[in-house]
Amino acid sequence: xxxxxxxxxxxxxxxxxxxxxxxxxxxxxxxxxxxxxxxxxxxxxxxxxxxxxxxxxxxxxxxxxxxxxxxxxxxxxxxxxxxxxxxxxxxxxxxxxxxxxxxxxxxxxxxxxxxxxxxxxxxxxxxxxxxxxxxxxxxxxxxxxxxxxxxxxxxxxxxxxxxxxxxxxxxxxxxxxxxxxxxxxxxxxxxxxxxxxxxxxxxxxxxxxxxxxxxxxxxxxxxxxxxxxxxxxxxxxxxx
Ligand SMILES: C[S@@+](CC[C@H](N)C(=O)[O-])C[C@H]1O[C@@H](n2cnc3c(N)ncnc32)[C@H](O)[C@@H]1O
Numbered sequence: 001x002x003x004x005x006x007x008x009x010x011x012x013x014x015x016x017x018x019x020x021x022x023x024x025x026x027x028x029x030x031x032x033x034x035x036x037x038x039x040x041x042x043x044x045x046x047x048x049x050x051x052x053x054x055x056x057x058x059x060x061x062x063x064x065x066x067x068x069x070x071x072x073x074x075x076x077x078x079x080x081x082x083x084x085x086x087x088x089x090x091x092x093x094x095x096x097x098x099x100x101x102x103x104x105x106x107x108x109x110x111x112x113x114x115x116x117x118x119x120x121x122x123x124x125x126x127x128x129x130x131x132x133x134x135x136x137x138x139x140x141x142x143x144x145x146x147x148x149x150x151x152x153x154x155x156x157x158x159x160x161x162x163x164x165x166x167x168x169x170x171x172x173x174x175x176x177x178x179x180x181x182x183x184x185x186x187x188x189x190x191x192x193x194x195x196x197x198x199x200x201x202x203x204x205x206x207x208x209x210x211x212x213x214x215x216x217x218x219x220x221x222x223x224x225x226x227x228x229x230x231x232x233x234x235x236x237x238x239x240x
Contacts, residue, residue, distance in 0.1 A: 008195070010084065010111070010135055016192050017061070017085035017133075023187045024088065025062055025095075030186070031179055039157055039231050040065055040128055042224075044072040046235055047124060048153050051075025056122040056147060058082055058112040058140065059130020063092035065157075066105050069126070080122075082110040083130075113139035120149045128157040132203040133196075141216035148238040154218060155235050160205035162229040171230060175200070205232055 008016060017024075028036045047053070047069065053076045057065045060081030070076055083089050089107045096105045110116060112127070113136050125144040134140045144154050162168040180197055184190025204212065206223055209232070213221045218236030225232050 007135070007199075013133055013135070014084040014086075016189075016195065017083075018087035019189050020187045020192050021062070021085060021087035021091050024091065025064070027183055027186050027193075028064075031182060035227055035230070036064075036129075037068075039226055039233070040068045041072065042226060042233055043126060043128060043155050043157050044068050046155055046233065047073050050123065050151075052077040053123045054078040054080075054121065055124045055126065056080050056082070056117070058115075058125065058127040058144065059084075059134060060107065060127075061085070061088045061092065061130065063089075063096055063105060063107060065126050065128045067096065067099060067101065070101060070104055078122075079105045080117075081105065081107045082112060082115065083107070084109070084111060113143060115143045115147055117147045119146050120152075122147050122152060123149055124153050124155070126155045126157075129159065131156055131158055132199050137212060138216060141212060141218070145217050145238055150238055150240040152238045153235065154213070154237070155233065156209075156213075157231060157233050158203070158205065158209070159200040160209075160225065160229050160232040161201070163225075164228065167228045171228070172201075209234060 055069055055076050060083045063081050066079045066081050070079060086109055092107050096102050112134050125148050131137060162171050175197055180190055180193045183193025210221045210223050213236045219239050221236045223232055223234050
């Protein structure tokens, strides 16, 4: 296994994603066998029926969640994405323009743990594969809750580990030995993919992550494992 890497600083995280931004989408599709697209679709399918909706996506990267939501869910009247990495956002802006969504989707540089939005400004707050990269999870969840309107919905997609022993063994082999090499080869940055994998193995998931949501003040918290538990979809609601 790759040597353990130190967690980078906030600036280090932004620089890491700046470096891998050009190949980020391609590698996501490749390394997950396109499951990432299906997982984001599952998230969109869980958006509550209430509309119109103002949607905030944290650690939005190249805006895939906002795009999937705009395509899959009518009634979204505002879509805002926030991310630390300017390069991830730059690639997101190009994609959004190419898809004719530039007027609909707003992408801003910012920190998920210190949002500039007023309290109760969004109906829906999401984040996909971003919460484990944010240095201070409780602070980011607290900000999510703050900017949601009462009864607003939070949906969080994150990697987790399969519970079934054999599946977990096969997955961890792929994850520890194949994935960082492939990621390094295509992105030219093996260190980045080594670090990103390491965070998946150490980050809380399932009941432990649900507890973090509850501790932040969310209610009706649920966790749905996806694809043998390789990813999990969490949902929570801001109390009225
Ligand atoms: C693995 S990418 C996920 C991107 C996207 N959500 C997706 O579904 O592919 C993680 C993102 O989190 C961003 N990030 C990390 N820490 C952050 C923070 N404190 N505030 C905002 N974005 C952050 C990184 O810049 C990166 O774009």
